């Protein structure tokens with residue numbers, strides 16, 4: 001069986017989507033996400049599914065809105081500048097409670113920036129990004145296997161909550177290759193005939209985000225708020241490495257978390273009880289779990305990102321009221337921190353077990 | 356008011372009561388007196404009823420005065436972002452090809468903010484009907500200038516009259532779209548009197564019929580009254596269309612290819628799991644299984660300095676640097692190692708230098724970039740100069756002595772010099788230098804069995820037999836050279 005393959009993270013996302021029963025891809029090329037569009041253009045038609053290279057990211061996200069509104073599992077992918085353009089459409093998707101999956105392979109910014117790996121879209125993706133009171137569920141894979149698995153899972157979450165779900169990672173994870181074990185295709189897709197517009201007598205439904213009356217708009221926002229609260233309660237995902245006896249912890253997602261795993265190994269080799277805490281969901285953010293770290297004996301936490309410090313705000317919010325030491329270290333502009341420079345930073349902070 | 360605009364009997368395509376409309380008046384429309392939208396709605400509704408397609412019609416409500424289209428039509432309804440109706444309609448039509456998708460748009464929506472979306476949907480020949488209501492103004496937002504506002508016309512944002520020197524000329528969308536190959540039907544009609552309302556009725560029917568018949572993109576631009584924002588009354592508004600708008604926006608069917616066009620056939624999505632796997636090549640058929648699955652890749656005893664390598668391969672674009680890494684990672688995978696491959700990507704790849712990191716190890720791979728490599732394979736001089744420095748002490752440097760005329764400088768590493776490019780040239784094709792390098796690497800380290808690597812080649816280079824043979828000879832040449840050189844050194 002050729003179900004184990006060495007493939008790029010970007011291609012793994014395409015497989016994940018197809019195996020999840022995604023019927024349509026709409027996208028506009030941008031490095032370092034283009035292999036998703038390319039892979040989709042190759043594989044979607046093989047399965048009789050729809051691939052359109054849209055006129056722009058604005059076109060693409062509105063096609064996503066259309067396909068989602070018509071009851072289909074649908075995917076788009078982009079990087080920073082393109083994700084900025086999608087924000088209005090994403091707000092419409094959230095406002096109309098439409099499930100869809102968006103992959104963002106982050107690159108250097110702001111502006112045209114560069115195509116190197118970065119994590120500078122954290123705020124625009126994790127905090128809602130477009131106008132109005134909404135959130136997107138955000139999954140942050142750090143391997144090619146997770147690019148497949150979490151993209152698949154993103155469709156499930158999107159349908160469960162009728163909300164856009166982001167797969168957010170950086171150019172490293174999109175561009176690198178690893179072995180991916182492809183899962184079985186999804187057997188049964190959810191029935192959406194009670195709300196979707198499917199061109200039949202029984203599905204003459206309405207997809208809409210307009211609530212003219214202020215009370216109704218407030219009511220709808222309240223529904224959304226409750227939904228996000230439920231998501232926060234039920235859907236937090238994270239991974240720990242060497243955290244059981246950790247005296248110090250590093251926190252990071254995406255490619256940074258891969259580097260940090262090596263940092264942990266290096267620190268442990270020197271006798272420092274360092275552990276890695278990796279949020280897999282960025283919204284919902286593992287607030288409670290991070291808040292609990294000091295109680296588990298962690299004395300210092302270093303958040304490492306490939307940006308000038310975005311997720312660290314969420315870490316600090318979670319740690320508010322604890323007496324743990326919290327630091328930040330970042331590389332950006334396309335640069336990836338090396339395991340050793342993070343180790344050096346930890347040494348500078350004087351974080352060393354038994355000292 | 357003219358006869359045709361009187362609502363005598365409500366077509367069944369309209370909602371019985373406007374349940375989505377807030378407030379008590381659920382039997383009256385939200386439109387101003389004398390507005391053209393209501394007439395156009397009725398023409399559409401009657402067409403849907405007569406064609407018996409109400410149940411499979413999907414109406415796209417735009418942003419503009421007709422944003423509340425969904426109050427009225429007893430069809431599927433998608434309310435969409437300003438200007439994006441054609442993109443949404445595209446997806447709706449693709450999602451359910453049997454549905455009749457109608458994109459209803461104003462002039463600001465279609466010709467200004469959504470100008471590109473309509474152009475592109477038309478150019479793709481999407482199977483949608485577009486009803487384009489040109490009232491030469493932004494009705495919804497209080498009478499601002501539209502892209503179709505006439506020169507000299509006063510609006511709230513052209514208080515001195517539209518000045519072409521500042522804001523250009525009215526956009527003639529039907530004529531613009533008529534430059535494209537794909538559209539099936541393009542017409543401009545008007546509501547300024549009853550005969551023209553009848554022509555509008557015919558045109559709208561034609562457009563909808565085309566979509567029902569899957570004949571592709573059909574658009575009707577309707578010159579329509581906006582007495583409120585034109586600050587006038589109904590009859591004067593109709594007169595204004597006749598006297599002022601029509602000279603700029605000539606009426607008529609500019610294209611009708613309905614009879615020539617074949618119905619558009621969209622593929623049926625394959626969703627059945629086994630079929631999905633078969634089509635994606637995920638199910639073993641003999642050939643796929645043959646090469647690898649039948650072969651038992653047994654891990655070899657490896658000298659400690661060569662185990663768990665962290666490899667940096669570098670050279671100039673065209674030397675197959677990335678393929679060297681991909682080949683090594685693929686073989687490593689077959690041995691059951693954890694492997695990763697990371698390219699330098701983007702402009703660096705084009706013309707300049709390229710490099711990649713490969714990890715092949717027992718443990719889970721953390722960092723994927725080989726920042727402290729145990730092996731450097733340098734295919735040209737700048738690569739050696741750049742990466743020799745970062746090799747770990749005791750690491751292995753394999754360099755292409757054909758192109759690198761200098762010696763490595765470090766004394767704390769082991770060095771293998773191989774004329775990689777020359778060995779490839781001797782085989783008659785410089786391109787296979789990447790496989791020579793692969794052979795050299797396994798010759799130098801013994802990490803993989805030579806025959807295992809050779810057995811992988813059909814998968815790495817599916818296709819031409821001659822090329823396969825050449826690549827095999829290249830791997831062997833690199834391997835033999837390095838092994839012979841080591842032997843002669845004793």
Ligand SMILES: Cc1ncc(C[n+]2csc(CCOP(=O)(O)OP(=O)(O)O)c2C)c(N)n1
Nearest residue numbers: 418419420437461462463464492493494495
């Ligand atoms: C992105 C965005 N920009 C601006 C608006 C405000 N807006 C609402 S309707 C409209 C103009 C609509 O004019 P037109 O398409 O001509 O339709 P009409 O109201 O005349 O029927 C504008 C600018 C909006 N809703 N969204």
